[in-house]
Amino acid sequence: MTEMHIPVLIVGGGGAGLTASMLLSTYGVDSLLISRSPHTSRLPKAHVLNQRTMEIFTEVGVADAIYERGTPPENMKATAWYAGLSGDHANYGRELGRLEVWGGGYTDPDYIAASACRTTNLPQIRLEPVLKEHAELLGRSEIRFNHELLSLEQDGEGVTARILDRASEEEYSVRADYLLGADGGHVVGAAVGIEMSGPRDIMKLVSVHMGADLSQWLGDDEVLIRWLVNPNFGGSWASGILVPMGPDHWGPKSEEWVFHMQYATDDPDAMQEEKVLERMRATLGIADFSPKIFRISAWVMEGVIADRFRDGRVFLLGDAAHRHPPTGGLGLNSAVHDAYNLVWKLVAVLRGQAGDGLLDTYEAERKPVDQHNIDNAIANAMNHYKIDEALGLSPDKSADENWAELRPLWDDLPASRDKRHALNCAIGSQTIEFRHHNVEFGYTYSSAAVVDDGSDPYIPLDPVRLYEPSTKPGHPLPHAWVEREGERLPLGTLVHGDYFLLIAGEDGNAWVEAAEKLAAEHNLPLRAVRVGVLDSDYVDVRCAWLKNREITSTGAVLVRPDRYIAFRSMEAVDDPKAVLTGTLNQILSTDLTEGAA
Template sequence: MTDVQVPVLIVGGGGAGLTASMTLSNLGIESLLVTAFPNTSILPKAHVLNQRTMEIFTEVGVAPEIYKRSTPAKNMKATGWYAGITGDHDGYGRELGRLEVWGGGYTDPDYVAASPRRTCNLPQIRLEPVLRAHAESLNPGNVRFNHELTGLVQDEDGVVATVHNKDDGTDFTVRAKYLFAADGGRTVGKILGVGMTGPRDLMRMVTVHFTADLSAYLKDDEVLIRWLVNPDFGGSWSSGVLVPMGPENWGPASEEWIVHMQYATDDPEAMQREKVLDRLKGTLGVPDFDPQINSISQWVMEGVISDKFREGSVFFLGDAAHRHPPTGGLGLNSAVHDAYNLCWKAASVLRGQAGDPLLDTYEAERKPVDQNNINNAVANAMNHFVIDKALNLSPENSPEQNWAEVRPLWEDLPESHNKRHALNKAIGSQTMEFRHHNVEFGYTYDSTAIVHDGSPEYVPLDPVRLYEPSTKPGHPMPHAFVEREGERIPLGTLVHGGHFLLIAGEDGGDWVEAANKIAAEHNLPIKAATVGVLDSDYVDVRASWLKHREISSTGAVLVRPDRYVAFRSVDGATDAQAVLKSALSQVLATELM
């Protein structure tokens, strides 16, 4: 038996576990990651990485490699609905409609104003090796694949875990203060008796990952996801969803592809390889289609969430905390955000800078957000049937009937006006999935780690589609480019490395002085500066901070290490140090004397 002592044991080597490993390393906290699998995922899985995720990956240093390997912005501007791909009908391959996706390749002004990082697309089968390599470079020898957790007990000092090294057959124990369960719910939750609640068996899906040249049949370089509304099969989910996989070329020139196809939950054909391939060939309609099949995976759409996000010294994140449909790309992103929220809090407690109750705010903050993501992902999946309804398509109809229903979209027939507008409205409703900026980026937190300032409750103009930058406590810090000594930086990057950030107005020097004194007296990682258009530490060259700061020139905003506003004072204070010390005491769940 070889005993290992480490502050944090991470169980699971997917997006959540690897992000936790990288983030803890970035914060100077030692960790050990173990996963029963010999390698990263061999299945395509998730692929969309939203702006907040790319901000996090920028902080830990892995974003450049991800952008290098991912879909170019020009190839991920839109999603499109097509009458299949090709075939013997004159309607095959026709575009029925399209919609911008996730900022339209970083051309939507709202997305550009929200973050210095654009949404990116890299399938998990390509992403995870990049994350693993970077995690290993930050924490050599402590990212261990093919190491399975076989036992776990908790005591007053943390956890003791038993790990089996599947490479050499040995076992060892790990003593850790905290355990992060990022194992997809396979092991830790079962050992501790923590279950998951929510709807299951929403849809049965089969995903085929294949290699083939489809460039002769596809157009529209800017389209990322193609919904094959093939009238021969009667609708969108029943036909298939086609997504490029790269890896070297994207758009119609992609070398690899995946197709998602819906089956009835009790359909035996979903389990039969030849039947699945026959349906794939029928869906695509490509003559003499003989692709290289890389994998066929079956999965069930569900919308479940862990009954607890914390059980003693164990925390659940990623798929161990929530699982839901891939529609909207919220799953992997939620996992990354879980890790980012939890890691700075654990680091603060481990350093003695915060009290244990700070860790309770992980569930208080993340569980409502993750539940909202589940609700939206499920609604997104169901909303695709709106397209079929607008077109009046059904698997119960004959192919001839379905083709007659879509023909008015490209021919001028008496019903063309109504049919085209009905489809336009149905596609517009899909902005709940493809422009859900407030869901994926603008979500807010409410916990004891947020000091409310008495301002009116936030009522969004649209809770799904419109992110509204604000410094109201609990909101993500608004983005602004600022300059100092001729160098332009995103203001939010000042939190990198686990720093609190005190931003005062032009005349708020007393706040800055107070923050610096508190940082020195209590050994807290606080950066403090004035930001303004004129006489300030950082120059607000575009006046973008001024536009959203919602404080006077004497006020201040305190931002947490995860870029969420913890405290705000619209104006100055008679005793800035006492006010700020009180706010930090609440956030950190400890008394700063």
């Protein structure tokens, strides 16, 4: 049996695995990715890609291709609720209400101020081939689909994996320094004795991926997700959810769609294709509806998380580490963010620049965030029932009674003002899902890789909806446009290439000099710049950095390669080199000496 040696073995070819592969290649580290499946996902699955994710994809060079294939911003400004789609009642298809989603097509000032990257939408069935192609083009990672992990053993020096080439039926061995389990929880976690806990069987949904022209029934070009609250079927929000899949057109002219329907977890009809299609036709109200069916899949919502994210030299990320409802679009994004948090730490250890303790901060930082995402996703799913409550719809009422409940929304009746406002409040509460900016973008880290500066604890104005830029250690680097030699760029891109970034104020030359000496002496990937409105290395042309930096002109912040603030000094210090040495020793779990590397 042949054996190969590789620094990192990645098991799983979905969003987490492919992102890890691209990042390792970008940072100059070889890897091997294997996937048991012979192809990328055949299911639409996740589709919303948030700002943090698109920043990461920008760093590895694949963002432009995703934006090109994804939903145009004008077609993903809102989500809306409708009284079904079509049928014999005069009010079928009428809009009940709408809400902006994830920055309203990059028109929300908070989203524009937060990042140079806008949220986009590209179903996983179309995203994964783009990621796979780009991972292969980067040239440092070998991608092998249709290769299955049979077993793994680890020791103090590495991991030995036995792998089956399913096409040739030949087995081979891989010796890796580290193994990343991104296989959706199928093999790796169980192989190292890691279990998952949390609520299961939250609800069952059936998804129908189909090709159909629905443009004659649909308007509202700006609506991304349509919630079809059909009064004939009790009006539940989960009676029909319609999501466009493109690929060439979006909005009402989308060529493909996914239609989600809720079922009881023990309903046998969910497993019978004809009954599923019969219910879909009835819910849509189109009796002769005969779309092209690509795939029907039944799946159960759950909210589980791995008891541990690390076992020796094995790490879990993505669905192998956590699985939760799709509401809010946090699953795929969390997987990408897992990879981004872990890979720079692995690279630092592989280069001999950091100690093993740095790798322990992966779980310390990501597990609380992933658990928070699970909790929010479950809350999002349950919160949709407020729409039903505000409308007064119920499966226990007749169709006529349910339609009567909707009349005050459209006709001026004594109950109209109260009904309309109740619905307005219920829809407004959905901002926990569609404007959860602090959950998807502004989450913070606390670990040994973050040096506490003793400032007051962060108490958010709203822990879900409002991202508040800050340079407090553990927070993401605030976005600012800066210029040098007439070229404008986002400040955060200065970490691209796996760099630490020391940002000093206009009068922070001592910090910059100290950082440059440390980088030279210890061969550290550390850049140092002064950013300010006046005399500085990078000019803060819109004063966005001045607004959010929270340091004086003599202070400094140290930004990690994943664009998180690791250290902050409000002002100058007597010995900046000694302070930075101690800071990096803590972050990197190492002991930098005064001698040159």
